Amino acid sequence: MNPTLEPLPLDDATLALLHAWVTHPRSSFWGMQGATPTEVARAHHALAATGHHDVWLGRVDGLPTFLAETYDPARSAASPLRDVAGLPPGVPAPGDLGMHVLVAPPDPDADPVPGLTRAVMAAVLDHCFADPAVQRVVVEPDVRNTAIGRLNAESGFVVLGEAALEDKTAAVSVLTRADHDRRRGRVPARTDPAAHLTPANLARAQRHLVAKALSELAHERVLRPEPLGDDRWRVVDPTGAVEHRFTATRLRLEHWALDEGSVERVVGGRSEPLDVQRFVVEHATALGLPDALLATYLEELAATLAGACWKLAHPGPDVDALLTADHLTVESAMTEGHPGFLANNGRIGFGVDDHRAYAPETGARVRLVWLAARRAHTTLALVDGLDEETLYAGELGAERDRLQRRLVDLDLDPADYLLLPVHPWQWTDKVAVSFAPDLARRDLVWLGEGSDEHRPQQSIRTLANATDPGRCFVKTALAVQNMGFVRGLSPAYMAVTPAINDHVAAIVEEDPELVTRGFTVLREVAAIGYTGDAYHHAGPRSAHQKMLAALWREPAAPRVAPGERLATMASLLHRDHDGRSFTVALVRSSPVDPRAWVRALLDAYVRPLAHCLLAHDLAFMPHGENLVLVLRDGVVARVVMKDVGEEVALMHDRPLPEPVERARADVGPDLGALSLHTDAVDGVLRHLAALLHTEGVVDQDDFWAEVAACLDRHATDHPELAAAATAYDLRRDTFRHSCLNRLQLRDHRQMVDLGDQASSLMWAGELENPFGRSRVAAAPPGVRAGGLRAGGLRAGGLRAGGVGAAV
Structure with a gap:
């Protein structure tokens, strides 16, 4: 498929073709329905006469297939962006080029050409x-034209706002040169790909990381x-030769x-200048970092510094913009990674x-590669009620036929394969x-790329569907080392993942307390893994056995x-x-x-976690990237857990279905x-309490008093769990100090054994519990669950507006 553009010659044959295109019912948004050939020709000549509005004929493999118009939005009389009241700030600007594109209506007797529209858009x-003078392309489609809106979004256009024009409400959108180059896999000419690595950026990144190391x-x-x-x-x-001084x-x-x-x-x-790598070398013995692993750890620190420098050179949205941003924008704006x-x-x-x-921080759009994996060597596991046909139909739709046609072209039977x-x-x-x-x-x-675009999450190997947010997240094997792990996925380990998700989801969905809190889980509904390779036949466990697997997780948007x-x-x-x-x-x-805000967060987060532990001996790994917050008016209404299959534990001796035994x-x-x-x-609330305290929003003692009160309210509401509450004793005065960096420094290639995570932990004595009984008194009598009274918000974390019904 080879799209090309040339100036439109308005001869009789071309005019007939153009007239047929712009008056076709599918071209209604061009506003020329019912126009005569003479009127179409007159409109074309009027555009050409302006001197800054050009019309282009597009061919695909030599055949006329599309029409494109380009214009100067600041000068063209035909541009709907000229002198428009309410136009988004900064449009038009120097370096802007306006653009329209029309793909020829399809021949009803011809087979559709997969990928044609995207190829045309990319060529235009x-x-x-x-x-080289063009820095942004500007488009202004009718907001009702959802098809072109989706194509623009897939191509990287960002909607800046709406403008009321004479004949439509336009979604004014822009695509920058940098974003287009990135999506097309190009590094712009004369652009240094390491331009973010400057002395100033490095100094800021080093200061932040050395401070974090000390803390x-x-x-x-x-x-x-x-x-x-x-x-x-x-x-x-x-x-004794080097010291680091600081205020804390x-x-x-x-x-x-x-x-x-x-x-x-x-x-x-x-x-001297701050340098986290030198700091680690100087303290390597105290850190317990083996000599054989020192260089690799230093490399991961270098890569962390490189990422920090890139983010400093390309600042994301400020917090005011994030207050109204969508989930994927918030996800891509994160700069810190794990707080510990x-x-x-x-x-x-x-x-x-x-x-x-x-x-994720680059705003990358990723198209998955699809492989056919021979069914005899591949395991597909599904949650109850989901079958293979429904999975692929929901995730691929009609595109499944296109992928499978490659198998047929190779004289292979699609029934012998699963799609991975x-x-x-x-x-x-x-x-x-x-x-x-x-x-x-x-x-x-190899079957080719899928047409849906995905956006990477902070966990890097999990991808959210940006084309259709109603489709699943896809978690893929990715053999890069990040935060101490090579991000593979084990086919054997995941074979029971859907069953574990079913079991945990049933517990959550059948518990009245959790239903009241709106606490839910995103189930991993399907897992697939290929094991026909030599690495699996070799026997010993290796990273190569975790290179070809994936799972599908329920989407959050619904x-x-x-x-x-x-x-x-x-x-x-x-x-x-x-x-x-x-x-x-x-x-x-x-x-x-502020205290009511904290109370709402704790009722949505800590209370369900405590209840799962006390009522069901069920433990999650509830750190920042494993939860999604549901916000209403800036307040946390409820939370949604994810990463259930790998990071959940059932700590009781009650019978479990055989596939779920792995979670025991x-x-x-x-x-x-x-x-x-x-x-x-320690992993989340410690940092949040410190942030609120140092910003003067909520005193740390008030914060931890709210945690104590949250647990006490739960105890009051659930006297039947008194024995479990005594056994777990969440308000004990101290608890064991489990240390993450000690764990990573011992062996950052594999910090824990997933089959026996508890034995892998490293300890540093006991920590004083900030909401322990000797520090924080019990909640006063009469303080009930939720405790939110200000602003008319009801107990239970923002029940108004049908929160529970949305789950």
């Missing part, structure tokens, strides 16, 4: 940007800062609220072009080489009721380019006071309680 945009490693008691007085501290390396306040849970601007590296009495890990954004394996193409989605990087860099024999045997068959929106829970700890907190912006935009964790209540104490309290 390439034509527009061939002029988190002191929290884990790996480092022991020495007081200098007046909240000044120092950390000295084992030789110690908060509850031994959290070090450290002033990044105060950090200073001093050698021989002189200040130092090496938290490495993605070892991605090159600089891969980062541009596949990282693969990340495009995984296909190019791993599968096409490491599985070459399987491809040659036709045990695996969970949203009118007036609600979604945001990743990681956003609660997000700060924008200017250091402004998203949580503080949410609190200040909400109709409730043989641990006592002390370790079981850490699913709340470590994962939620």
Whole structure:
């Protein structure tokens, strides 16, 4: 398929063709229904006479197939963007080029050509940007033209706003040169792909990461800062030659609220630039980092610094914009990664072009590669009530026929194969080489790219469908190392994932307390894995056995009721380019006071987690990227759990269905309680409490008092769980201090054994519980569940507006 453009010659034959196109019923948005050939010719000549409005005939493989118009939106009298009241700010601007495109109505007797419209749009945009003066392409389709709206979105256009024109309401949209180049896989000419790596950006990134190292490693008691007085501290390396000085306040849970601007590296009495890699080398012995792994860990720190520099050079939306942004925009705006890990954004394996193409912060759009995997060597597991036909019909629709036609063209029977989605990087860099024999045997068959565009999540290997948000998230194997793990997926491990999801979902959906809270899970409804390769036959466990698998997770978008929106829970700890907190912006935009806002969050987050633990011995891993917040008026109404299959534990001795046995964790209540104490309290709430405290929004003692009150309200409402509450004792005065960086530093190639995660943990004594009984008194009598009274919000976390019904 080879689209080309040429100036439109208005001879008799071309005029007849043009007239047929623009008057066709499918071209109604061109506004020329009923026009005569003479009127079409007159309109064309009027455009040509302006001197800044051009009409182009497009051919595909030599055949006339489409029409394109380009114009200067600031000068063309025919442009609907000239002198329009209410036009979005900045349109038109120098370097803008207006564009219209019309693909010829299809011949009713001809077969449709898959991908034609997208290929035409790409060719037209390439034509527009061939002029180096063009910096943005501007379009203004009728808001009712949903088909072109979807195509524009897939091509990267961003809607800036609506403008009321004489004959329509236009969705004024722009596509920048940089975004078009990125989507087309190009690095613009004369552009340095490492331009973000500047001394200024590196200095900021180093300061942030060194400050985080001092704070988190002191929290884990790996480092022991020495007081200098007046909240000044120092950390000295084992030789005594290098010290880091800083200002910090110690908060509850031994959290070090450290002033990044105060950090200073001093050698021989002189200040030197901050350098997190040198810091790690100097403290390697205290960190417990083996010599054999030091270089690899330093590489992951370098990659984390590179990612930070890119984000500094390309600041995302500010927190004000995020208050009304959609879920995927909020997801892509996150800058920090995991709040505890130092090496938290490495993605070892991605090159600089891969980062541009596949990282969430770049706004990347990804098309999955589809393979046919021989059924005899492939396992497809499904939740109850879902069959193979329904899965593929829902996720691929009519495109399934196109993919399977390649099998027929190769004289292969589609019934012998299952369809397996693969990340495009995984296909190019791993599968096409490491599985070459399987491809040659036709045990695996390349079928091509899917047409749906996906956007990567912070977890990098999970992709949200941007073309059709009603379709599933797809989690793929991705053999890059990120935050201590090679992000593979084990076919054997995932074979029971849908069954575990069914079991957990049934518990959640049948529990009245959880239903009242609106607490739900996104089920992983299907999992597929290929095992016909030599690596599986070899026997010993290896990363190669985790390279060809995927799962489908229910989408979040259908969970949203009118007036609600979604945001990743990681956003609660997000700060924008200017250091402004998203949580503080949410609190200040909400109709409730700050403590009521915290109360709503805790009732939606901590209370359901505690209830699952006490009522069902069920533990999740509820850190930031495993939850989706449902917001109403800036207040957390409820939460939705995800990543159920790999990160859930059932800690009881009750019978379980055989496939669900993998989720059984043989641990006592002390370790079981850490699913709340470590994962939620130390891993999330510690950081949130410090943020609100240092911003002067909610005092830390008031925050932890709210946590205590939340648990006490639950206990009052559920006296039948008194025995379990005593066993787990969530309000004990201390709990074991489980340390994440110690775990990563011991062996960042595989931090935990997924088959026995508890035995992999590393400890640093006990932490004082900030909501322990000896610190926080019990809630006063009469304080009931929810506790939200301000602003007319009812107990249970914003029940008004049918929140429960939306689940």
